[in-house]
Every structure is written in structure tokens, then in C-alpha cells.
Amino acid sequence: QVQLAESGGALVQPGGSLRLSCTASGFPFSSYSMAWVRRAPGQDLEWVSAIYADGSDIDDAASVAGRFTISRENAKNMLYLQMNSLKTEDTALYYCGKGCRKTYYRGQTTPQVTCDSMGQGTQVTVSE
Numbered sequence: 194q195v196q197l198a199e200s201g202g203a204l205v206q207p208g209g210s211l212r213l214s215c216t217a218s219g220f221p222f223s224s225y226s227m228a229w230v231r232r233a234p235g236q237d238l239e240w241v242s243a244i245y246a247d248g249s250d251i252d253d254a255a256s257v258a259g260r261f262t263i264s265r266e267n268a269k270n271m272l273y274l275q276m277n278s279l280k281t282e283d284t285a286l287y288y289c290g291k292g293c294r295k296t297y298y299r300g301q302t303t304p305q306v307t308c309d310s311m312g313q314g315t316q317v318t319v320s321e
Contacts, residue, residue, distance in 0.1 A: 195219045195310040197289045202315030209279050213315060215272040215289030223247075223267035228293035229274045230306055231285035232314075238306040240295055241287070242274065257283075279319045286314040 201213040213229070228243035242263040243252045251263055262275040272289055292309030 195291060197291065197310060197312035199287060199289045199312045199315040202287060202317045204318045204320065205279055206321060207279060207281055207319055209319070210275070210277045211279065211317060213274040213276065213287055213289075213317070215312065217270045217272065217289070217291070220291070222270040225291055226293075227265060227272045228290045228308065229261075229263060229272075229287060230290050230293060230308060230311070231283075231287045231317075233282075233285040236285075237303075238288075238308075239285070240293070240304065240306050243293060244272075276317070279317075281319050284317060284319050286316055288312055288314045 196218045198216045201211060203211060205211055224246055226243055226245050229241040230238050231241050232238050240254050241257055242261055244263045244265055248265055260278045264273045288311040290308035290311045295304035295306055297304045
């Protein structure tokens with residue numbers, strides 16, 4: 194049974210930093226690409242960043258590129274997201290995801306994001 198548990202969310206001021214962690218179990222973690230996705234209040238699930246199974250490639254959303262860094266420790270079944278220069282628009286519930294994908298539909302400018310498995314999420318609030 195796939196289990197994903199996020200931690201590290203908090204209230205932080207604009208410009209601040211946070212590091213999110215995700216503990217994975219129940220599947221061969223080192224064989225799977227993993228992702229961070231987020232959902233702001235009243236919004237759809239949004240892609241944040243993904244990393245290949247061996248860490249050789251990364252797919253960042255344009256909104257976080259240069260500010261957020263995804264990484265993983267396969268020996269510990271851990272996924273991380275280092276978030277710097279946080280903005281108020283980064284406020285959301287952040288999820289660690291397995292089997293996440295982006296689907297582009299005609300007429301839509303942003304993709305639909307779905308994941309086979311996600312944790313319960315960790316809340317990040319960026320506010321003065």
C-alpha cells in the first residue's frame with residue numbers, strides 16, 4: 194500500500210524559506226519519478242516540480258523555477274522541496290505525489306494535474 198506523508202509546512206513571511214519533506218513507503222521508491230503539487234484555496238491542483246527516479250531530470254513549473262528546488266534521497270525513501278523567496282501566491286496545501294501527470298486539453302492554457310497517489314498534504318501560508 195502506497196503511503197506518502199508530507200511535513201514541513203508553516204506560516205512564513207514573504208521572502209522567507211521553507212523545506213518540505215515527504216516520507217514514502219509501500220512501493221519501490223527509487224524506481225519512480227516523484228512530484229510536488231499544490232492546491233490553493235478554491236483552485237485546481239497545480240504542478241510544482243517533479244524529479245526522475247534517479248534524480249537525473251527535473252520539471253519545474255515556471256512559477257517556481259529559480260526559487261524552488263526538488264531533491265530526493267532514494268536510500269531513505271525521502272523527497273524534498275526547498276522553497277526560497279516565497280511569495281503570497283505560493284500559499285497552498287502542498288502534496289507529495291506518485292504517478293503525477295499533466296494533461297493539456299484544447300483551449301486550456303494550464304494543464305490538468307492528476308496523481309495516482311498523494312499524501313494528506315502540508316499547509317504553506319505566506320503572509321505578513
